[in-house]
Amino acid sequence: MTTEKVKLTRDNVMLIVVAGLASYMDAALLVSLGVALPIWAKYLSLNSWLVGLISTLLTVSVAVGSFIGGWLADKFGRVTVFNADILFVAIGSFIIALSQDVTVLFIGVIIAGLASGADLPTSLAVISERMSKKLYGRAISSTQIFWTVGILLSQLIGFLTANSGMGSPVALFGWIGAVALLNWCVRVFSKKFKTIETTLAVEESAELDVQPLTKTYKISDLLKHRNILLSILLLTVFYLFWNLPANTWGSFVNYFLVTVDNRSQAFSTIIALIANIACLFSTFFYFKVSDTKYRYPVMYGGLLVGLIAFVTAGTFSNYWQAFTIAYICYSASNILWGEALYKIWTQTFYPVDARASLTGFSYGIVRALTAVFSLVTPTLMAFSPKLLLWIMAGCTLVSGICALIIVKHVSKFKMTAAALEKE
Template sequence: MPLIPSTPERRRAWWTAGVAGMASYLDAGAIVTTGTALVLYQEPMDITSAQFGQLSGLLTLMIGLGALIGGNLSDRFGRRRVFTVTVTLYAIGALLLAAAPGVGALYVGILLLGFASGADLPPSLAMIAEAAPEHDEGKMVAFSHVLWMAAIPVVNVFGIIVGDMGAAGARIMYGHLLVVATVVLLLRLRLPESPLWTRHAISIDTGAVDRTSLRRLFSRRWLPTLAGVALFYAITNIVANTHGQFSQYLLVNVVGTDVSTASAVSLIGLGCSLAAALFLMRIVDTRFRMLGFVLGSIAAIIACLVPAVVGISIAAVVIFGVVYGISGIVSGEPMFKVWSQELIPTEHRSTAQGISIAFARAVAAAFGLVTPLIMDYSAELMFLVLAAAILVSGLIGLLWVSRRPQVLRDEKTTIPTGAVPAADSTRASGD
């Protein structure tokens, strides 16, 4: 049985969770910053509406592609090696976007930023879970979502400060991402390789996992788990993506309020989500996890039914934002992050996450193409669709995903948390 982690070991695990978890901060930072910075670049660089849409779509596409490739590379060559390269690419992309002389450079910068952001997520989350002490894995993985949400108000504050500065403001916003990525890179250089990945690589007497192991992920043993996790995330992400990407569109174009009011409503919802994420960290490793998941799913459905039943108004949308801001955390994406660590073995963990993230982003992008059309036809219908999506994802989580056998803690019973065989620790970490 593994040793009970001492206080220094627990502190090191939290340090790893913070440094690796900054992948989530950088992911949210890339999305939110680009949404504002492209507007600031639009007039000085004469960006057309078609180019604006292409650049926004390219970011989403590259995040999904990056997750797909980065996840598999992480399982083959190690968490530390991959997320050191990805955060370096992220910094290069942010630098190109901050110094972009024209539209052409924006395409290259967003390609790099999006790819690196997506590729950074699977190895970072796997590192957190594999380095965490037993019975704290869910808590530390859920902490990454707190970091994801923390990026949003930080970027919004930058947007408020530089919003009237045009291209110079966009350069400052991307400069913020460059600085953060550089600091994260320097801190990650001090992290050791994941002990579980190291043990697996050593057990097959190589410095990397055999690429043919991907076939085993699609075997009868693991495919049902992968399919359940991917479907859960893709469907629940439809709601989260619609809420995040189109809430201001709804408030301005359907409700008829102004941008300032819409931003204030979004900020209220974000505060509720942050509080809910901190609450999830307290219950996710306890017997109350699934009770919270079920109650959260029910509350999220009710949140969608309020504007669908009583009609679209500022009050109804605020109620939705507050209730979903809380319940969507307990029953949504953070649970995908936790399940994708617990239910998939080390040699497939990052690959499975990459596949799930890429699939979910593709589904969200496809649904996003028709979302404004549905809202223009009937916003009430949109909320009914979202309620149905929550019901389906909740049932998948409750009846399918949560019943799959956990493997992460079983893997840790044969190696103390944080232990790396001394003879091979240097080779496995890539130093």
């Protein structure tokens, strides 16, 4: 972290907006699916296992897309993959929006998930290799604003269409498809954006005094470096146990409030909307402190609030009011210690030309394991809501321990990445 304040330029901001929409798509797909699940369960007569399978398909597809997309980006060019994958997000989203049976729904979920998974590590690498290291915190954490807006806007659309039956999924995923299509047009056809991509890459190479040449790394070779292996293990475990609660409530908070707490679809959607407004404010706050000495004190505070929220919800699991308040508190705090930090760390712990591959590798593992948990989540909710909430508390604790260990090794991990880039 730096004490010197460097401003984001207009070109920086445009790049962040265009590439940051990958985070918007990731969150919007996840949350829109969660909003639509109880509707599909009703109109398509789905049991709890099929509900879990739909969510799992999305998560597995994102995981596979991350594995493949990160590797393709570093092998064939990050901009090339960056320009292509968003189109398939649009295609998959439109298929979901128009689906009237489970088979077509599955096809749309798989296509959208694969493309979204490929876009995330690629877009982060596109941003980081065109930004000064003095801007990493703000540049990468700003993608969380798009992630939060994706959640918030999906919940808002879900609330406005709560009484529209199958019209609600049409609105939710039709909107995602339209945004993805517009984003693809900018990436591919905007001369101004192409100029920004090229200019920022050259400027950053000049600042670092390196040639803008692409190096080729094999993941297997990189993992032979002790610090690379240690960092990816710690980051993956940290993000996994942060992501399990985040994915659970992103996908199933509406389902939980409707089926377990016996609240209405409108109630569940408005509570999620309130929670994510709180999350949005936290995201703007984090953007301000992400490049300062307060980054890690804020992380400790967010961890503590999240842990207390789940412990409280688990202790008073028979009261829907307790879960509602705990969920809002968790949503307001999780941005301070989770995915934003993971993104910042992945873009600083690895060489530039290996970031997409290693981030995709780590992200893919996390999403694959999260998918397994998603498959049993609805059944676990029906079996014991209390047990589920205590599992969430345990996940928060494990993630927090990993975060504390990573903070102690930050300098060492950065030095290893810098040394590899100079080889």
